[in-house]
Amino acid sequence: MEQPLTLAAYFSGWAGSRPARLAIAATMEALASAAVELSDLLALGALAGPMGRLTGRKGDVDEQKEIDLVANNLLIDVLRKAPVAALASEEMEAPLLLDAKAPLLVAVDPLDGSSNIDANASIGTIFTVLPALEHNEEPSAFLQRGVNQLAGGFFLYGPQTVLVSTVGAGTQIFTLDRRSGTFLLTHPKVELPLRTSEYAVNDSNTRHWDDPVRTYIDDCRRGKEGPRGRDFNMRWTGSPVADFYRILSRGGIYLYPGDKRREFRNGRLRLIYEASPLAWVVEQAGGAASTGRERLLEVSPKSLHQRIPLIAGSRKEVEHAARLHDGLQIRGERSPLFSRRGLLRF
């Protein structure tokens, strides 16, 4: 069997301009080195100490655990040696200036799904790489639309440790070869099925949802007997990285919508360092990602830690859910909500 490309060979060989390519390759290698270390640490579980211990809170909703801080510090250490001007992180209120003259910015969710740490479920690191601007220590430098990303994706620490990433030339998956400690290109071109009958949503929020999401999920639940005319399956891990990896591997749709609660008005995921890179790898694999109202990658961030509603996955299904947000009927698929309330009849 032909030897798969290493991460270093792939990223220094893609067709970007030379300075950008070298800077991105060096940054990806730095991120990968942190991921190898983190993956080893996570595999030790309880042997590494109380990783799941609560150390604080971020706002009303999110908890901060010991391991979130360990992951954050690890990323700071490796990115100090990369061509990165500043780092923004879920775990830091403001960006950290690293090398003012460097060409790149990196924003991370150091550990996504860390509420699952004690459950020994898959968790990951989400990252986005953006061009550096003038004042990179300011949060405003990071307020760039997702379409500006130079590289983005996530590491998943599961039975296999993998890197899912894009530089805008499709989505690739690299698998960590533990024997050599290197990531090898195992899936050169990820292709998401256009259609799906599997959705991922936190069902316990049903009573808080707005009508379009409630209608969409109701219609899926009604299966063959309902307006969709087919049965749907449901999966939810509580680690977006794990849900997105499943979706990239076999199709599906992920929804974390905004809902009626004040703190969830804009959903749960953070725009810059969670939703944007997840949306980009999905789009580059032939899928779609929307807020329900617009393409997610077109949203202009207003603040560093802003949340955003996210609906992403198999393209036809995301389009269907987005059309419900437009209040449009889908031909031949009568939504019970609209007919019941008479908002739109046909």
Ligand SMILES: O=P(O)(O)OC[C@H]1O[C@](O)(COP(=O)(O)O)[C@@H](O)[C@@H]1O
């Ligand atoms: O808690 P839920 O509703 O299952 O949602 C899944 C989780 O996804 C997350 O985005 C995970 O990210 P973090 O672990 O980085 O906070 C959380 O905000 C949320 O807890």
Ligand SMILES: [Mg+2]
């Ligand atoms: Mg997260």
Ligand SMILES: [Mg+2]
């Ligand atoms: Mg996190």
